[in-house]
Amino acid sequence: MDRHAQVIDVDGLQLLIEVLASRGYTVMGPTVRDGAVVVAPVAGVADLPRGLRDEQDAAHYRLVPRDDDAFFGHAAAVQGAKPVLFPADQLLWRARRSEDGFRLDASDDDDAAPVALLGARSCDLAAVDIHDEVLLRRRFSDAHYAQRRAGTFVVAVTCGDPAGTCFCASTGTGPRPGAGFDLLLTELLEPVHRFLVEVGSVRGAEVLAEVPAAPAGPGDLAAADDVVVRATGRMGRVLETEGLRDVLYAAAESPHWDDVASRCLACTSCTLVCPTCFCTSVEDVADLTGDVAERHRVWDSCFSKDFAYIHGGSLRGETRSRYRQWITHKLAAWQDQFGMLGCVGCGRCITWCPAAIDITAEAAALRAATPLVTTGEGARR
DSSP: OOOOOOOEHHHHHHHHHHHHHTTOOOOEEEEEEETEEEEEEEOOOGGGOTTEEEEEETTTEEEOOOOOSSOSSSOOSSSSSSHSOOOEEEEEEEEEEEEEEEEEEGGGGGGGGOOEEEEEEEEEHHHHHHHHHEEEEEEOOOOHHHHHHTTTTEEEEEEEEOOTOOOOHHTTOOSSSSOOOSSSEEEEOOOSSSEEEOOHHHHHHHTTTTTOEEOOOOHHHHHHHHHHHHHHTTTTOOOOOTEEEEEEEHHHTHHHHHHHHHOOOOHHHHHHOOOOOOOOEEEEEOOTTSSSSEEEEOOOOOOOOOGGTTEETTTTTTTHHHHHHHHHIIIIIIIHHHSSOOOOOOOOHTTTTOOOOOHHHHHHHHHTTOOOEETTEEEEE
């Protein structure tokens, strides 16, 4: 199949960023802050984490030098596209007292520049697709998310060096993005530093036309395919997804939840770094004069005791029930609600859990503790 790929060099990557900025985009890409790779505004290649990789394992994260000058030689940033498209604190409206009542100010989204996501990984594009399903494609869409999402330009990058907590190969969400991008880069380091560029949209082609590029040869395409093969074989974790929905439903009263609860701090770290979690709460605030009132939508978490509070108390007062809710929804009920897994295999929840709780290990333990039961209708868990 002809992929119509082209090749740009490091100067071409710099020019690509400049072209996007000239078109009015705020370019958001990987950069280093406080010893970690985060997604933040970037002005050029000098802002990218060149020559660094992220060493990740359960409750462990370190940036260490690479032996090359790769710009995208890390795995997943601490957070992906979620804070960009679905902010942790979203102003819904602001009201100011007037002589005859109150007037509503325009939303901050109305003046926001469109965003270009640079370096988006396949797992994060899969997470964006999940949010599109949850927040856009159902009967009632989220207007704030829709406005941010509509103008987004995506420059994806094939993940060539997955972390020790990555398992996107198990969930079918990586390491090479298959859709959801305007341009796709695969970074190639030998014999010269270059980027294979594949076009995913009309506007992607229009942007690339402003960047000097050469046609990709068979060697470039083969090298890009080899990046995918090698990355797939270096996944740090494995999640067996076959029959997992039934396993988790059958394990609702498993004693293993008590074991998890003895370790879980219910700190909400896993849900804060998860690119697919979308639980929120609403906060109303006013200034001291009472002349200005605001309503904000803020991220919330099913690990919070108050999240499941109703009149009379919390539905999930124990940590065991909160962890059970989270993993069962993510890996089982999500399939019933939205027709897909709620996990994209990025491994962030493993890396950033201070208690080193591993979703792949917990799923495997529940599978092992839930034996097959043979009935007249056949085998089930």
